[in-house]
Amino acid sequence: MFDSLSERLDSVFKKIKGRGRLDEASIEEGLREVRLALLEADVNYKVVKDFTRKVKEKALGKEVLKSLTPGQQVVKIVHEELIELLGGKNVGLELKGKKPYIIMLVGLQGSGKTTSAAKLALFLRRKKFSPLLVPADVYRPAAIEQLQKLASEINIPSFGSSSNMKPVDIALQAREEAIEKGYDILILDTAGRLHIDEVLMNELVEIKQACSPQEILFVADAMTGQDAVNVASRFDELLDITGVILTKMEGDARGGAALSIKSVTGKPIKFIGVGEKLKDLEVFHPDRIASRILGMGDILTLIEKAQSSIDEKEALKLEEKLKTAKFDLEDFRTQMKRIKKLGSIEGLLKLIPGMGKLRDQLKNVKIPEKEMAKLEAIINSMTKEERKNPKIINASRKERIAKGSGTTVQDVNNLLKNFEQMRKMMQQMMGQMGGGRRLGMKNKKVDRKKLKAKRKKLKKKKKK
Incomplete structure (x- = not known):
């Protein structure tokens, strides 16, 4: 976008x-x-x-x-x-009052409410909350089953709704269950329609009056542009929404909804969906988005992505392996997986100031993600011993690895050659950074003449 x-x-x-x-x-x-x-x-x-x-x-x-x-x-x-x-400043969830806090998701059918409910639950669990997902859409076929399936994927509890229950009863019974079992947040996935109608709005008003939710978040598909803004205004008139979740921000929408919705409705965008995976939900920061639009990058988001995917203990272990030159193909594969967690190379370039323009230059170059996928396939086809000690990989092993990874022997040779060069370079760097100190030399200059003289004296003593 x-x-x-x-x-x-x-x-x-x-x-x-x-x-x-x-x-x-x-x-x-x-x-x-x-x-x-x-x-x-x-x-x-x-x-x-x-x-x-x-x-x-x-x-x-x-x-x-x-x-x-x-x-x-x-x-x-x-x-x-x-x-x-875009809103001036980031506005987070306002969860005050008596627990369990209730977050009610509303919007038209197809806007991504159900998936957003699961994404929000995962986000809140990372913030040390214990959420309960509540399927309250009794009209759309399989809507309840969809949310329950998503809940099981991320190991978050869901309320046992059924299509013969009334949405208001579902919300009230779910609140009782949350109090009984100690869940501190309810996330209500309410019904949507293909268009705004009186039945839909009356039902949502009833749920609001019965439950008094702390947050009513309107879920809008960013791909629908100004239509999303107009619909948000209508929902706001009847429900007094507290904020917006914009979905499908990773698509090729033109961005009109994001740039208009705060000015038209007066309500802030609180979250954006940036991908199809359940972890792809980001807090909306107006200053960061404005910087991206003007090509200034977004270093803070890049840092947050890195911190979320890199474990401190693992980072220290890797540093130790680099110091002792024990970095092997197993470690290399782990680092590739970590980079993939950060997102696409193209997406990361957008976050680095001045680097977004490199995307145009990379159009005719091999896409890094595809090259990384090929390297990972080759390493996956190796045995654990081969990954730990690449020197044992002979011609027959190379043929087996190439067949197993759907590549050629030449591809395997290139990987092994490049990896060995990289490892040698690491050894040289570590030597320059203090190898002499480990040997007790303390970087002193060696006087070769004195060294020769000492050797001659030792030889004479041995002869005597």
Whole structure:
């Protein structure tokens, strides 16, 4: 998402930065391009109009026009206004009052409520909560079974709903079970429709009145653009939603919903779905998203991804192996799996400032993920002994490994050759970093003449 918008804005700012001085005409010209870029991204036209007006007012200030770098000042203003447009600051879940806390998910059918319920439960368990998933959609075929299956996949309890129960009764009975068994959060997966209707809304209002949920989160499909914003407004009118979860943010949607929903509804985006896996739910940070849109990267998210996938004890073990040059193919495979957990190479490049443009240069290059998959397949086809000691891999073993991994003997040879070179390089680096100290030499310079003289004396003594 946001790729086309980022490209358009990047070209606009290049023109602005290229000018030595700025005047009202040049700012207006640049903002006209920004306006078109936002409209093409399916941002609400009223939101676009208000956004460009605010940017123009600030960009025409004396401190900008007299600045030595007015183009950079304009980019700074756009960045600040984008953050405000997206919500200003991160707004987390407001869980106050008596436990169990109740989070009610609402939205149209097909928006991803059921999957989002499971993702949210997994997210909250990592935050040391004990959630109970509650299937309250008694209308969509297999909706209850779907959530119960997802719950079992992530080992989170689910309430035993059935399609002949009333949704309000399900919510009330689930709350009683949570109190009895000590669950501190209920996540209600409510029914949706293909469109807003009176029956649906009345039912949701009844659940709200009966349970008094701390959070009512509207789940919106980001791919639907302005339709999602309009539907969110209608749900907000009747239920007074507390926030939004935007799903399918990893897709090729233009980003209009994300950029419009806070301004139109007044309610913050709290979470975004960034993939199909149940771990792919992120807290929404307006400042980070604004930086991504303007190609400034998102180092904080990159660090969080790394911290979540790297175990500190394992990192220390790896460091020790590197120091003693005992890094083998087993360790290499572990590190590849860890990198894959962080996401795609393309996705990681977007998070590094200035590196997003490398994606265009990599279009005609072999995709790193495919190369890594091939290397992993080769290593998987080896025995444990072969991974620990690659030197025992002879010609017949190479043929077996190649057949088992669906590759060629040449591919196996390349892996072994490159790995050995990498290991030698590590040994050299560790030697330079203190191998001499371990031998007690303390990096002293050796006087070769004195050394020869000592050897001669020793020989003479032996002869005598």
